[in-house]
Amino acid sequence: MPSKHQIILFLFILLTLTIVFKDYIHSIGNKKQDFLSTINLSPDKRHSGTSRVFLTMDAPSYNLNKGQTIRPSVTAHYPDGSEKNVTKESRYSTSNERVATVDKSGGIFAEVPGFATLTVTYEDVAKTIPIAVNWTSLQVNVKDYGASGNGKRDDTNAFQEAIDAVAKKGGGEVYVPKGTYSLHPLFLKSNVNLVGESRDSVLLKLSKRAPDDFTRLVNLESVSNVKIQNITFDGNAKKHPKGIEHMHGVFAWDSKNILIDNNRMINAVGDGISISGSTETSDHVIISNNILENNRRSNIVLEQVNNLQIFNNVSTSKAGRPALHFEPWEEMSFYNAKIWDNIFSSNTEGYCVQLEGGQGEGNFFHDVDFYNNDIYCPAGQFLVMETKNGKVHDNLFKVGAIFVWIKNEDLKIHNNEIDSERGVTIEGTWGVLSKRTRIFDNDISTKENGIHITAGAQDTTIMRNRFRGSGHSGVRFFASETDISNTTISNNQFKNFEYGIFTDYNFYDNKRIDGLVVLDNTFLDFAGYALFIKGITRNVKMKNNIVKNASGVEIIANDRLMENIEIRNNEISGGKRGITKTESGTGAIKGLTISGNQISDLTE
Template sequence: MKKLAGFFTTHLYLLLFVAVACTAQQPKVEKTFDIYEGVEFEMPMVIEPSFPDYSASITEYGAVGDGQVLNTKAFADAIDQVAEKGGGIVSVPRGIWLTGPVVLKSNINLHLEDGALIIFSTNKDLYPLVETSFEGLNTVRCQSPISGNDLENIAITGTGVIDGSGDAWRPVKRSKLTDKQWNEFVNSGGVVDKDGRIWYPSQQYLDAVEMADMNVVQKYDNMEDYNKIKDFMRPVMVSLVNCNKVLLDGPVFQNSPAWNIHPLMCENLTVRNIDVRNPWYSQNGDGIDVESCKNTVLYDSSFDVGDDAICIKSGKDEDGRDRGIANENMVVKNCIVYHGHGGVTVGSEMSGGVKNLHVSGCTFMGTDVGLRFKSTRGRGGVVEGIYISDVDMIDIPTNAISFNLYYGGKSVSEMLADKDNEKIEEVIPPVTEETPQFKDITIKNVRCKGAHQAIYLQGLPEMNLENVLLENLTMEAENGLLCMDAKGITVKNLHLKAKVQPALNFYNVKDVKISGLEIQKADQPMISVSGAKTENVEIKVMSDINVDEVLVLDKEVNSSEVKVSK
């Protein structure tokens, strides 16, 4: 274990040095614009926290910023004293501040000054097990490096860096590393699975994997059983639960054990000017997961992470339905995602519902998926009132726009590699409270240069994807549009450049209307329609092509239900 600790320490300092340099060279510029302008629904004004004119530095309580001294008590004492004074700023000056968990209190603004680096200890004994929620389920995890429950008026601000020492917690897949990186992990300690594909921080972690539902272990009757597999219970880095008037403004949040930032059941949440970073190989290395929150604005921020970047959630399966709290009234503007499984993602934990979401002015570069909507049978919940506009994407390895109601816990890249997207169940179950529903969604003014699939719309046979408007899209991809088990799909002004023909594929769709379609001429049919349930499909093509030769119909489709014209 000493060897393992040394490995992490060496690489951590290098990471921190780079983080400080980047932060220093790229000062944040305050932008001025109306975050509420153009929002399609009635969005309440988000109330920001306010603090008394009082401040104290952690150095006043014995903190030493040398990266060696553990400052857990100094952070706690500073927060306690400022809270007792009625609140204010707890200041973290320039330095390397090694610490265990930091627990916030109401009316506290944790402020990181220029050059301040908070590093969380890799000693897992400092992080006790607590009851919480992770991946939408009620469960037990290690205490988060930064946490706050049932608080009012809290903030994390400034221009410093918060580092969660995530490499000490996370497993790593060999396929995501160079040979040199893999050998460094293996030689540092830990264990490798029998297939030689995944490195785990400890044998305890590997043992727990076999008993887990994805990343959540089964429920035990006592903490002693959880303690036996404590290494597996890696926490989110910033956990804020049931808090009101929350502000995250300025810092870099990076290298988290699991998700980076997780506001859960919060109200009046403001997130701006933050940089969120995780290594691209980081398992469950989400950027920010806004779950069952109400009245949220997120803007002028950047993400470069190992999983979904900007995520909107509301609980999973029965636990989420029992909670019954939708994620409601959220505005996302002017954000950049450099890497991630999804640029903006809704689901797959959406059992409490998602209502009223506006996304605009965002750019995704090389994200696994661009706009990602996902769920599966068993979730339940309704996603509705989604408005997305003015999004630019480039070099998307899989789907630029993706609706997948057969999500199985893998990234789209992994699903494509395993061809899981072809494994569609033949038995159609009845509609129950466990049936997820996605409807009333508008996506406008999207440009994508380079993707495996431009548009992927997949509903369920028993609950179709419904009432989706796609307007003013310019898409360049290997494959064009795939639409299945959907109804009420309207496409206006789609400029599609696809290499694979047919460029447009429909299966069991109803009430589909496409106008202003521009596709390049091909020597084979460019539109394919199949499925016995297909009804009322109208396609108007603007391109200079022969409409009599553009369409191929499966024998089970009633030809009178499909019309292609200019």
């Protein structure tokens, strides 16, 4: 039997652990309605640390009539559990002042029918919600058109008749009360909103008798001004084992001014939400506050679309598929996508989140801004390809790898916390490469290379990052297919790698690393060298670095010519060796300068 003292000690430890656990959960966010088994975060209440507040508002969205004015209420929630009304201290803006304007005190005025988002900022924390300005005050109830909502009878005709009736009268709202509705595909019309009583009480389910082909539960085909809100959409995949991948929950084609808000998308054979189009494209689409899970292809797919906002969604895939998937297939450029305050998680070993632009020479997705998201995909990859002026910042990553692929121009990756099995890879393909990539102010933990640059890159900047490893290299270069040119690595900290900067090459071709500046970095606790260079490498400068508990520089010219190597003013201490060079076979070094270095406390 345990003694009284042992029991008291056990209870004290248990109480302490409970308090610590509760504080931890609060520090990373709380669930508002739905539980995620993969990560304990919700976009509505997420905040990155105990020193920050998060904001809530008096409504999850605002629905107004033209000419109506409302004044929102904003509450700041502090880490200690206290609250404060900050309506007067906050700043306000809308994404579309043609639809809705807002004054300095937060008063919202509905200008014309359409959709916009309201962003409220207090201190350095922001909260965004959608605004809908209605076309008419007309509302019809699907049960008045014969819908049963018992989950057994087919309610398709009742829904479609209600939609068509509202469209004929110039628009309005088709209201869906509590119930389960068995349906074949529905086709929404312009200026017609489909709104449920609540997301948890309204279920639209694809009929088991629906055909296994291009069957989408809700279709928006060349329509405009449509809102879909407060509904659970069930694709009924178990009853469609032979269904094809084009059987989506909500599908939009060449549609404009679309709001998909506060829904749940589950069990689609294809995608939960799919936005596509011809070269006309879909345009001005808002996807907000939705829960997407267990859709068998992808949760959210974006093909031909411009002017996109995706925020406050929770997208979870346990089917080994992407949580967010850009895949345009037209050879053209696309513009303006903002993705923020979402949670994306997947058990895939492929791409968890894929940000992809237009195919073909000179085509990109311009101005993708991906920020304040949580990405939980331990075995999968976060992919960025064919973007221009893209930004990936202030996110929390737990991923297998971040992959910058094929062609990107002026991509910025900054202020992220990155826990990545394989770090960040920049890779060109078929002679096409990324230009002017900037990776800065990130915290990167990895089991392999911190950054791996291969098959070509141009004008890459890596600065002010903190790298923590367990072997491999802080930054590894492999020259193949195309030269890697003009790379600057400055003011970073590298810790616990085998090598700091490692250059390598394909023996069977003549691609080179040309122009490498390693400046003002700190290298700590390495098994090998801070800088290890070999291959066809030229125009290298290593200056003003601090190397502790690691060897300094190794230069190996064993079969090719190296040119213009400068090693100046570095402090090297505590490692096995200082600076070494080897020339063998046909290898040679032309223009080597070693000066001003301080080398001490070597072990060999």
